[in-house]
Amino acid sequence: MRVARYLLWRALRGVAVLLTMIALTMALYFAVETKPPVMFFFPAVSRGQPVTPAELKVVDHLFYLDRSKVGLYFDYVAHLARGDFGRYSTIDPDGKLVDVGPVAPLYLREVRATLSILVGGAILVLLLSLPLGAISGSRIGSWRDRVISFGALVLVCTHPMMLGLILRSGGGRVNWLPTTGYCPLVRGSSDPCGGPVDWASHLVLPWLTFALLFLALYTRMVRASVAETIHEDFVRTARAKGASQARVLGRHVLPSASLRVLTMVGMEIGTAIGVCIYIESAFGIGGIGSGAVSQLGGGNPFLNLPSDLAIVVLITLIVVIGNLVVDLLYATVDPRVGVERGTQRTKSLVGGVF
Amino acid sequence: MRPVGPWRAGWRRLRRDRGSLVALAAVAAVVLLALFGGAAVSRLTGHSGAEPFMYAASASQKPVGPWSHVPTPAVPRYDAYGNLLTPPKGTKSTLFLLGADGPLGRDELIRLLDGLRTSLEVGVFAMLIALLISLPVGAVAGYFGGLVDAVVSQATETMMAFPLLLFLVFANRYLLGDIRAVGWSWVVPSGVVGEAVLIGVFTAFYPTRLIRAQMFSLRSAEFVEAAHMVGATDRRILRRHLLPHLAPTLLVWGGIAVGTNILAEVGLSFLGIGVDPSIPSLGSLLSTVWGTIFNPHSYDSQAYTPWQTVFPMVTIVLTVVSLNRLSEGVRSALDPRSIR
Numbered sequence: 209m210r211v212a213r214y215l216l217w218r219a220l221r222g223v224a225v226l227l228t229m230i231a232l233t234m235a236l237y238f239a240v241e242t243k244p245p246v247m248f249f250f251p252a253v254s255r256g257q258p259v260t261p262a263e264l265k266v267v268d269h270l271f272y273l274d275r276s277k278v279g280l281y282f283d284y285v286a287h288l289a290r291g292d293f294g295r296y297s298t299i300d301p302d303g304k305l306v307d308v309g310p311v312a313p314l315y316l317r318e319v320r321a322t323l324s325i326l327v328g329g330a331i332l333v334l335l336l337s338l339p340l341g342a343i344s345g346s347r348i349g350s351w352r353d354r355v356i357s358f359g360a361l362v363l364v365c366t367h368p369m370m371l372g373l374i375l376r377s378g379g380g381r382v383n384w385l386p387t388t389g390y391c392p393l394v395r396g397s398s399d400p401c402g403g404p405v406d407w408a409s410h411l412v413l414p415w416l417t418f419a420l421l422f423l424a425l426y427t428r429m430v431r432a433s434v435a436e437t438i439h440e441d442f443v444r445t446a447r448a449k450g451a452s453q454a455r456v457l458g459r460h461v462l463p464s465a466s467l468r469v470l471t472m473v474g475m476e477i478g479t480a481i482g483v484c485i486y487i488e489s490a491f492g493i494g495g496i497g498s499g500a501v502s503q504l505g506g507g508n509p510f511l512n513l514p515s516d517l518a519i520v521v522l523i524t525l526i527v528v529i530g531n532l533v534v535d536l537l538y539a540t541v542d543p544r545v546g547v548e549r550g551t552q553r554t555k556s557l558v559g560g561v562f
Numbered sequence: 563m564r565p566v567g568p569w570r571a572g573w574r575r576l577r578r579d580r581g582s583l584v585a586l587a588a589v590a591a592v593v594l595l596a597l598f599g600g601a602a603v604s605r606l607t608g609h610s611g612a613e614p615f616m617y618a619a620s621a622s623q624k625p626v627g628p629w630s631h632v633p634t635p636a637v638p639r640y641d642a643y644g645n646l647l648t649p650p651k652g653t654k655s656t657l658f659l660l661g662a663d664g665p666l667g668r669d670e671l672i673r674l675l676d677g678l679r680t681s682l683e684v685g686v687f688a689m690l691i692a693l694l695i696s697l698p699v700g701a702v703a704g705y706f707g708g709l710v711d712a713v714v715s716q717a718t719e720t721m722m723a724f725p726l727l728l729f730l731v732f733a734n735r736y737l738l739g740d741i742r743a744v745g746w747s748w749v750v751p752s753g754v755v756g757e758a759v760l761i762g763v764f765t766a767f768y769p770t771r772l773i774r775a776q777m778f779s780l781r782s783a784e785f786v787e788a789a790h791m792v793g794a795t796d797r798r799i800l801r802r803h804l805l806p807h808l809a810p811t812l813l814v815w816g817g818i819a820v821g822t823n824i825l826a827e828v829g830l831s832f833l834g835i836g837v838d839p840s841i842p843s844l845g846s847l848l849s850t851v852w853g854t855i856f857n858p859h860s861y862d863s864q865a866y867t868p869w870q871t872v873f874p875m876v877t878i879v880l881t882v883v884s885l886n887r888l889s890e891g892v893r894s895a896l897d898p899r900s901i902r
Contacts, residue, residue, distance in 0.1 A: 221719070225719060228720045229720060236736075358883075365875070365878045366875070367825070367848070369855065370871070373852050373853075373858055373859070373860065374861070380860070475722060482725035482727040485725070485833075489858055497725070500728050501728065501833070501855065504731055505728075505731030505735040505736075511736075520724075523724065523728070524723065524724060527724065528723070
């Protein structure tokens with residue numbers, strides 16, 4: 209019961225974050241797009257003719273400048289609650305507003321690519337960082353610990369973009385794996401490639417890049433956690449009962465140490481999407497990260513409210529849902545959850561870079 | 563034995579920790595090299611870091627490697643096809659200690675040292691800006707609690723949830739305006755202030771939470787109650803009684819933050835929104851080799867040398883690792899629970 213209430217509380221916090229992000233996006237949009245680029249849609253204006261009221265009206269309508277902002281916000285949230293991300297429109301040569309189509313399909317495709325990198329990479333990180341951190345943390349100051357810790361620090365300083373490009377060059381030379389592009393897990397009629405084998409082989413190098421960067425962060429965290437746990441009474445009891453070092457680490461220390469790691473994983477999902485921007489670019493994968501950069505800061509002459517909102521909402525959803533999954537895991541590992549409400553969570557400091 | 567204050571006791575503990583002393587020396591060396599290294603090397607070798615040398619890059623634009631004597635003839639000679647000819651024997655030459663930086667043939671060592679200064683400036687300025695924002699916000703939120711705290715907490719939670727880079731990219735394109743061009747000749751190259759504002763504003767959530775949490779636990783401490791009892795105002799309590807308690811935490815945070823800000827500067831260069839590529843910084847040195855996210859380069863061994871990646875990387879690792887180690891040393895030295 210308490211666990212359910214805790215999860216509900218976290219879900220409500222997630223919804224609050226989503227609503228805040230939508231409001232923030234709209235506020236920034238209306239702060240930036242105060243003067244719509246009429247001449248972009250009406251070539252006659254760029255040749256020096258004055259803007260007619262009818263032209264101004266249709267452009268204002270396209271840019272949502274003729275709507276009440278509060279009304280627009282609630283309208284959007286209501287549509288979103290029904291799973292509707294809105295539609296694109298544009299202005300045809302006759303000066304009429306025309307509908308282009310729904311916003312969601314393109315971005316959903318990009319989200320699938322990014323999620324593939326995220327999930328596979330995260331599994332690889334866990335598989336590697338838990339044993340490495342345990343080796344390192346079980347004997348602080350040994351040569352193994354020194355090598356692992358120093359390697360982790362050097363990897364933190366390596367940028368994922370560079371790491372990705374180095375792996376890509378190396379992979380291109382060895383020629384075992386494809387080094388660019390993305391193949392969907394389920395092959396559609398228009399896809400040049402697809403299916404589980406193509407999907408995984410194209411993602412091996414991106415996963416490795418992702419894992420190497422986060423490995424550095426998480427190995428350090430697991431190390432600190434293990435070093436702290438290993439002196440607890442229950443560990444000594446296990447040793448006294450004759451458990452081997454592997455059993456002590458695997459059955460007693462790591463489950464306890466993984467709690468702290470789990471809270472961190474939740475905070476770092478946004479970070480991971482930031483890292484994906486670079487990885488997607490390095491391996492030529494059309495994901496939501498690089499899509500968002502080109503939409504929000506790239507070459508477009510103006511912002512486009514429906515697609516900006518779709519990007520922000522989808523990324524926030526990944527973060528919020530990912531956080532809920534982590535909370536669920538946390539609740540199964542540690543039944544004491546929810547006793548201390550409002551415990552502070554925060555990112556690792558290096559995570560702040562992305 | 564005379565009693566010692568917390569700072570003096572901390573310094574005594576730090577002095578006994580060999581690793582921290584090495585880190586302190588490394589940080590001091592990095593700062594000195596960044597400030598004066600470029601000018602000193604330039605004086606010794608007789609050429610500046612902005613000067614291009616024709617003979618410092620091959621026909622395929624591959625720069626020369628470390629320890630190269632680059633000929634500097636007054637008039638370069640070409641053959642009939644416009645290819646550069648090797649100069650006659652006895653032509654004067656100048657020494658490139660770490661080789662050249664790219665097709666233009668500038669001195670890598672001088673650019674590396676100047677770039678280190680640019681990156682350090684970004685790191686330190688951004689840290690100060692983040693501190694300037696987070697100190698009042700975090701202190702007020704943690705001390706007074708209530709509605710202010712709820713708003714601040716919701717804001718920081720939202721900021722942390724969303725990828726920071728997208729904020730940066732958006733703010734750079736639409737909100738930064740004229741700050742981007744602010745600069746003061748070579749001392750503070752243009753673009754440094756803009757980058758520092760970007761990084762500082764958007765990383766301020768971390769110290770805000772640190773300060774808020776500490777204020778929250780301190781506000782019901784006995785010495786605060788005592789100050790209330792004798793009639794001190796909230797303002798006086800915050801400034802005279804609580805702020806000094808934050809100093810050790812913020813000192814440690816500051817050291818690590820400068821390191822992560824340097825990494826963030828590299829990231830901005832890879833996003834294509836860093837300092838201008840003609841201005842050396844650790845990020846721009848790396849992104850001239852590897853490109854930006856809009857135009858990633860696949861490595862071409864005909865046009866680049868591994869040194870162009872190795873030297874900036876070693877500099878970054880050395881700087882960040884020594885800053886981290888020093889901060890950890892300071893943390894344990896100032897921790898009142900450690901006995902030494």
